[in-house]
Amino acid sequence: MKSLRSCTSLVFTAFFIPRQGSYASSDYSPTFGSNGFANWGAGTWPPSSVGAPLVPQPTDPETLALLTQLDPVRIQSTIQTLVNFGTRHTASDTTSRTRGIGAARNWLLSEITELAKPSNGLMNVSMPCYLQEAQPSSGMPIAADVCNVQVEIKGAVDSNRTYVYTGHYDSRRLNNSNNVDDAPGADDNASAVAIALEMVRILAPVVAKNPPAASIIIAAVAGEEQGLYGSNFLAQTLKNASVNVQGNFNDDIVGSGSNAPFDPQNQHTIRIFGAGTDYLTLPAEIITEIITTGYQDDTPSRHLGRYVQEVNAGAANTTDMDVALIYKPDRFHRGGDHESFLKAGFPGIRFTEPQEDFYHQHQDPRTQDGVIYGDEIDYVDFNYTARVGRVNLLSLWSIANAPATPSNFTYDVSIGFLASSLTTPADYLENIIKLYWNTEPLDPLLDYYEIWTHMLNVGTQNTIRLPISKDNAVFGLRAVGKNGKKSPATYALAVESEYFGS
CATH class of the missing domain: 3.40.630.10 (Zn peptidases)
Known part of the structure; x- marks a missing residue:
């Protein structure tokens, strides 16, 4: 059997989130690609702790x-x-x-x-x-x-x-x-x-x-x-x-x-x-x-x-x-x-x-x-x-045999963005994102929804607020079945929160 290369670097873009404080040069060690060369172009901030690193879904x-x-x-x-x-x-x-x-x-x-x-x-x-x-x-x-x-x-x-x-x-x-x-x-x-x-x-x-x-x-x-x-x-x-x-x-x-x-x-x-x-x-x-x-x-x-x-x-x-x-x-x-x-x-x-x-x-x-x-x-x-x-x-x-790909995956343009008025809530100005998606009609195969590129189980709710800057990551949503099989992901479109309700 030949040695199979990992495909996850091709498939998913990891979530990253800046942390408070400065970093000395000794704090940073480069990662290395499959070709043996250092990934000098990689960002210097640590990976986000939101969700678990992706692993390929197993087959029964x-x-x-x-x-x-x-x-x-x-x-x-x-x-x-x-x-x-x-x-x-x-x-x-x-x-x-x-x-x-x-x-x-x-x-x-x-x-x-x-x-x-x-x-x-x-x-x-x-x-x-x-x-x-x-x-x-x-x-x-x-x-x-x-x-x-x-x-x-x-x-x-x-x-x-x-x-x-x-x-x-x-x-x-x-x-x-x-x-x-x-x-x-x-x-x-x-x-x-x-x-x-x-x-x-x-x-x-x-x-x-x-x-x-x-x-x-x-x-x-x-x-x-x-x-x-x-x-x-x-x-x-x-x-x-x-x-x-x-x-x-x-x-x-x-x-x-x-x-x-x-x-x-x-x-x-x-x-x-x-x-x-x-x-x-x-x-x-x-x-x-x-x-x-x-x-x-x-x-x-x-x-x-x-x-x-x-x-x-x-x-x-x-x-x-x-x-x-x-x-x-x-x-x-x-x-x-x-x-x-x-x-x-x-x-x-x-x-x-x-x-x-x-x-x-x-x-x-x-x-x-x-x-x-x-x-x-x-x-x-x-x-x-x-x-x-x-x-x-x-x-x-x-x-x-997996659930259907979720639909109407969106994020709120007011949260985690510039203030629109003097009355914009302070917590809207943090580097965060609020996501929404359709949960109706209920898919009988569904166990829970998963936000990725890291795997984050968000249950069967239709919204979540995450401490991640939407500038630095792309977001996907997929459905996970009771049998463990996962749908393809869908991408997010920006709309006002009234689309699904706040």
Whole structure:
């Protein structure tokens, strides 16, 4: 087992609070980072005594046992089957039983239906379609049906709260309009579809006895390469139905971490891309407030990525993976199906291997000047893909059994700030913060709320006053369940205390 780096420095910003008195130089000893260098830029005041230092939330033994069932052999078989369809271009053949997008989606529907049988009907398998008109400029030379193959697991406690896994099953060549010639699409993106099938297989007998608290959708979507068609169809369908989608986990290109000249550590690393304020579907004045109050790095998508980091850190001996959260919506000048959810107003993150191999991506299969090109199965590491699957299954199952992310987290702009008049109470002028949040309707899964970045149990109340300067810290709020599982955090917006009452 490799040595796993602590991810808490990536996830949380520690609370600090100034103390009275001066400090001699001998009082200060620098801390040291994982690279061995001193953190000379760290503040010189001691950490706050408010709350306890963060430790990753542990995972229950039952969930850990599920993770060990990800089977690299089955992943290889799924990828090989999809590659064998020759091309899975969204506008490719739909009449053949052995070639083209039609054969691929029919096989997926049959395979997933069979895998879902142990759920005793609690997994609803479907293949919704719509007719996409021709868009030659984006790679759709003709009109074609766009069909998603998906499984829905209804939540037993809050069925409207939903988490969605997506991986696209279409493929492409250099010429994105070529809907005839071979486009194997092994890494991009049969690898993610193989994870989807494994999660359906593993969860089917589990949900028959113990459905998740919130709903889960696992979807193989089409049309990603030509315009995110399938994921947009799914996201908009959910939005139009007023479904409370609290997270999209989109896997795209998750087949290898070991291509030279990569560091061996990359075999045990998965990147997550988390979008910032550019993808928030909020009024401009709210986004401006988020930026000016220092919460631009605390969007729902980035909190979703931090959630994955934290639960993975608590189960790293089983996942055998590190999670690197990248503060970007996607890679350089690239995009993916999570964008469809972001644009619909839902949090979404993208999982992608640590460093892509462009010789074997979006390429026509060929040997040219001694170089082999093409997204063939030879370049997929099935053990790596299985490890990525463990991180996804861990995150998806844990979050669906945790309480919902709290809402309307705010702080009072009058307290811990400049006086507004001669009658401003003296205790308002201290370097403090007063926080408020919604507690209604009561979440039946809730045990208590937790203020972080340090862990501070604040019970089930809807407000607290803390001796911490809001200049020096960012504040998050999350819900902790009776089963110990914790929700992702939410960020605070400044409003007057009358919003919730003083």
